[in-house]
Amino acid sequence: MSDQGRTTGSYSSYGGSYGTSPYDTNNTNQPSRQTVKFLTAATIGVSLLFLSGLILVGTVIGLIIATPLLVLFSPILVPAAIVLSLIVGGFVFSGASGVAAIAALSWIYNYVSGNRPAGTDTLDYAKGLITDKARDVKDRSKEYGNYAQGRAQEATQGSY
Numbered sequence: 001m002s003d004q005g006r007t008t009g010s011y012s013s014y015g016g017s018y019g020t021s022p023y024d025t026n027n028t029n030q031p032s033r034q035t036v037k038f039l040t041a042a043t044i045g046v047s048l049l050f051l052s053g054l055i056l057v058g059t060v061i062g063l064i065i066a067t068p069l070l071v072l073f074s075p076i077l078v079p080a081a082i083v084l085s086l087i088v089g090g091f092v093f094s095g096a097s098g099v100a101a102i103a104a105l106s107w108i109y110n111y112v113s114g115n116r117p118a119g120t121d122t123l124d125y126a127k128g129l130i131t132d133k134a135r136d137v138k139d140r141s142k143e144y145g146n147y148a149q150g151r152a153q154e155a156t157q158g159s160y
Helices: 033-112 120-158
Strands: none
Touching: none
């Protein structure tokens, strides 16, 4: 049994002969992949176009029906919409401010506790720049103070 070799050409897989794929493009009985892709895309596109047309028609009909009601109740609806939008905006701003405060406090806690949160290197660099500038201002003010004191002494000595 182990002496028997494989036979080529007679092995059948998925209905084809050995060495061929069921997806061969050379087979003229099957449509090409591009044709199937095009037909699928065209079918989906036409279906979606039809659905969008139906939605547009439904929206226009709903707007035609609702327009008299909107005109009739606009003195009540417009101020109510303005107040409602201000209330919603206030809640959103309040929530965003709370989230920002929690994030800032969390970052400060991590920084103080020794963890290195994102942006620490930039903060340390800025702190170094501010320290250097403060030292420069201090040195310049001492120099200017000494200069002013020397000028004042010169002025007072010259008046005697």
